[in-house]
Amino acid sequence: MVSYTHDTKGNRTSRTVGGVTEATWSWDDLSSLPVRTGEYDQTGSLTTAWLTDPTSTTGAALAENSGGVSSWLLSDPSANITAAITTTGSTVSGTRTMDAFGVTRATATGSLAGSAIGFAGQYLESATGLYDMRARDYDPHSGRFTANDTVAVPTGMPYIAGYSYSFNNPLTRTDASGNWSVSGWAPLASTDPTGLHCESQYQDYVFPSACQQRETDKADEAHAAILACQNARSEALMAQVIAHARSQMAPWQLWAYDNIMTPYSAAHHGFINPVDPLLAVLAGSGVLGKFGSSAALGDGVAAGVAGSELAVPSARALGSDLADATGGTLQNLKSGYSVTIPSGGRGIVVRVMDEGGGRSNYYRVSIPGKQAFTVRGEASTDPALTHIPISGTSFQDILSIIKGLN
Numbered sequence: 001m002v003s004y005t006h007d008t009k010g011n012r013t014s015r016t017v018g019g020v021t022e023a024t025w026s027w028d029d030l031s032s033l034p035v036r037t038g039e040y041d042q043t044g045s046l047t048t049a050w051l052t053d054p055t056s057t058t059g060a061a062l063a064e065n066s067g068g069v070s071s072w073l074l075s076d077p078s079a080n081i082t083a084a085i086t087t088t089g090s091t092v093s094g095t096r097t098m099d100a101f102g103v104t105r106a107t108a109t110g111s112l113a114g115s116a117i118g119f120a121g122q123y124l125e126s127a128t129g130l131y132d133m134r135a136r137d138y139d140p141h142s143g144r145f146t147a148n149d150t151v152a153v154p155t156g157m158p159y160i161a162g163y164s165y166s167f168n169n170p171l172t173r174t175d176a177s178g179n180w181s182v183s184g185w186a187p188l189a190s191t192d193p194t195g196l197h198c199e200s201q202y203q204d205y206v207f208p209s210a211c212q213q214r215e216t217d218k219a220d221e222a223h224a225a226i227l228a229c230q231n232a233r234s235e236a237l238m239a240q241v242i243a244h245a246r247s248q249m250a251p252w253q254l255w256a257y258d259n260i261m262t263p264y265s266a267a268h269h270g271f272i273n274p275v276d277p278l279l280a281v282l283a284g285s286g287v288l289g290k291f292g293s294s295a296a297l298g299d300g301v302a303a304g305v306a307g308s309e310l311a312v313p314s315a316r317a318l319g320s321d322l323a324d325a326t327g328g329t330l331q332n333l334k335s336g337y338s339v340t341i342p343s344g345g346r347g348i349v350v351r352v353m354d355e356g357g358g359r360s361n362y363y364r365v366s367i368p369g370k371q372a373f374t375v376r377g378e379a380s381t382d383p384a385l386t387h388i389p390i391s392g393t394s395f396q397d398i399l400s401i402i403k404g405l406n
Helices: 159-163 210-215 217-248 251-269 275-283 292-306 315-326 394-405
Strands: 002-006 012-017 020-028 035-040 046-052 061-066 069-075 081-086 092-098 104-110 137-139 329-333 336-341 348-356 359-367 371-373
Touching (some): 069 092, 315 336, 315 348, 315 394, 359 394
Antiparallel strands (some): 012 020, 020 035, 035 046, 046 061, 061 069, 081 092, 092 104, 329 336, 336 348, 348 359
16 A cells, blocks of 8 residues: 655655655755655665756756766656756766657666656656656556546536546646646746747647547647747747846856856767756856766856856956946957946946056956056055956956946
């Protein structure tokens, strides 16, 4: 006999089989849907940890650490986890194949062979073979929930419809809450912010019957078109996620993202993964914990901000970043650049020089016609103090000076 306990928010917190509590779970309640973050055995030892995917609307995990091995979890447009790669590189560490309703079609390999995260990015209960969809359990073999919908079925719909999964349309919809079916990877909102509205373009071909979905050629063609559209939509959504994340970053995080994380991702993965760099920046504050090299890289960024381990930017890069961060105007000089920042009646001018005045690779912050400032933001007429060598922390140092002047 299998029984469960739940917390006050309805999250499943333990599983008992034959009178023995063999597993307990911890949860992240800050996402759009709660996400499992840890699984513990009957001794209380952590066996598996998951990292919440900040872009997911289905309460999915982005990475998994099990047995000391960390992997990024890769999903298809229906949010099914179909592959994993190591966090230390771009090596595929596991694969999984399933049909549209979540039935396994080929034995999972590698790190996914023992992973419980599968259909729609959700947790598969090993004791029952059912997916925990929070409000209800889902049976992939029947393609239906095991209990009636806790949200009242609209008048006129047959009672049995309360057991159906995502209107029998798992290729374009998910129901990770057990209460509400949502379209693809779109946010839990009534509108699609990308404007693509993939499913509505092909709504005449989205059949209510699982049999029709699997056996009708016209439906297959429509579903392929829907998936292609959803891929475009997911890219558009990712662009919005990145734009929002950048708007929330501190200046040093923006600098680290553009100058360290993105080149690192391109060099080590062979392509620019837009999520990895964002997560690595977050890792600078310890967010990623034990999730491999990206976390270690993020810790290095944090250390570099506190000290001098960040790579020294060129005068051009530093001037360009300052102009972007402050809304200033970048101008070419004979041996460097100047950034004029609107402030008061005279503005603030930052000269970022390759050379000049017998010095090289330095910057100078001043209010034209009045005074220049030291790295501590103190007014001074001593060039030895106001002509400041460019270092890995110069970007943040200059912003601090400007903030003090405003």
